[in-house]
Amino acid sequence: MRAVVFTAPGVVELRDVPEPEPGPGEVLVHVAASGICGSELHGVRTPGFRVPPLVMGHEFAGSTDDGRRVVANPILSCGRCDLCAAGLRNVCRERRIVGVHTPGAFAERVAVPAGALVPVPDSLGWTAAGVVEPAANAVHAWELAGAPAGARVGVIGAGAIGLACLLVARSGGAARVEVADRSEERLAAASRLGADAAVSRLSGEYDVIFDAVGAAVTHEQSLALLRPGGAAVWLGLADSDAAFDAAALVRGEKRVLGSFAYRDADFAAAVDLVGRWDLSWVDTFPLEEGAEVFTALMNGRATPVKALLAP
Structure with a gap:
C-alpha cells in the first residue's frame, strides 16, 4: 500500500x-x-x-x-x-x-x-x-464564543481554519466579519467567501476575535482589539507564548478561550454545513x-x- x-x-x-x-x-x-x-x-x-x-x-x-x-x-x-x-x-x-x-x-x-x-x-x-474536520473546529469555536448573532467578528489567519471560522460566523448571523492575513492569495479567498474586509492587520474593536494562527503577536493582537467584555478564541498552535497584557485583560473583563477540536455535536453540524460552502x-x-x-x-x-x- x-x-x-x-x-x-x-x-x-x-x-x-x-x-x-x-x-x-x-x-x-x-x-x-x-x-x-x-x-x-x-x-x-x-x-x-x-x-x-x-x-x-x-x-x-x-x-x-x-x-x-x-x-x-x-x-x-x-x-x-x-x-x-x-x-x-x-x-x-x-x-x-x-x-x-x-x-x-x-x-x-x-x-x-x-x-x-x-x-x-x-x-x-x-x-x-x-x-468536515476543520469545519468542525470552527463550529466548536463559534459555540464557545456563544454563537453571537449580530457580533463584530475578527479572524486572524486565512488558512483553512480561519476561512472556516469566517464561513461559520457568516452562517451564524455575525453582523460583520473581517479577516487578516499576510498572504494576498488568502485574503482574496476571504473576500470571495464574504469577508467584509480582508486586510493585512485587523484594526478597530471587535466583540469576538478568532486567532487561527496562535503566534505570540497574534495572541497579543486578539486581546488588544477586543471590546471590554469581548472574547478571544484561540485555535492556533504556532507558539506557546501567551504574550498579552494581563492587566488589560482584567480591567476590560475580556475573556480568552482555548478551543481544541470539537464535540460530537459540532462534528455533526459540520457535516450539514460544508455542502453549502464555496x-x-x-x-x-x-x-x-x-x-x-x-x-x-x-x-x-x-x-x-x-x-x-x-x-
Whole structure:
C-alpha cells in the first residue's frame, strides 16, 4: 500500500507500507480524501507529539468495505472518564488521535474504530467531506464564543481554519466579519467567501476575535482589539507564548478561550454545513504527489489554502 510517511524532522516521503489490519471493533476505510493540516506541517518541522516514522492524516473521508460513505472523527477518547461522560471527549485526559498516535489517512487505506465513523450523504462530494474536520473546529469555536448573532467578528489567519471560522460566523448571523492575513492569495479567498474586509492587520474593536494562527503577536493582537467584555478564541498552535497584557485583560473583563477540536455535536453540524460552502479554496492532489505538496506547504508556499490528498 502506498502512503506518505513522516520519516525524519522536516522530511516526508512516499513509501510502500504494510496493509492496515483492523483489530477488534475496527473498520477498514478506503480513503477518498485526506486533508493536510497546519498542525502536521508544524509537527514535521518541529517533532513533538508526532514521532517518526508515522503515517499522518487525521482529516479524512472515504468508504468502507460494505460501501458506506463516511468521515472520521479522529478523536479517540477513553469513553469512561468524567469528561467523556460530560460530552467533553475532545479534552479527555487519555485521548488519542488518528494520525498522531495511530497510523492515519495519508494512505490508500486506514483502520479506525467503528465508533469514530460518521455517515455522510451521497449528495456530499468528497471535497466537502474532506473538510468536515476543520469545519468542525470552527463550529466548536463559534459555540464557545456563544454563537453571537449580530457580533463584530475578527479572524486572524486565512488558512483553512480561519476561512472556516469566517464561513461559520457568516452562517451564524455575525453582523460583520473581517479577516487578516499576510498572504494576498488568502485574503482574496476571504473576500470571495464574504469577508467584509480582508486586510493585512485587523484594526478597530471587535466583540469576538478568532486567532487561527496562535503566534505570540497574534495572541497579543486578539486581546488588544477586543471590546471590554469581548472574547478571544484561540485555535492556533504556532507558539506557546501567551504574550498579552494581563492587566488589560482584567480591567476590560475580556475573556480568552482555548478551543481544541470539537464535540460530537459540532462534528455533526459540520457535516450539514460544508455542502453549502464555496470550496474554491480547496485543491485536491493525487496521493503520489503528497510528499511534494506537503513539503512545499511546510516550506512556506501560501497556496493552496487547503490541500487534500486523494489515493
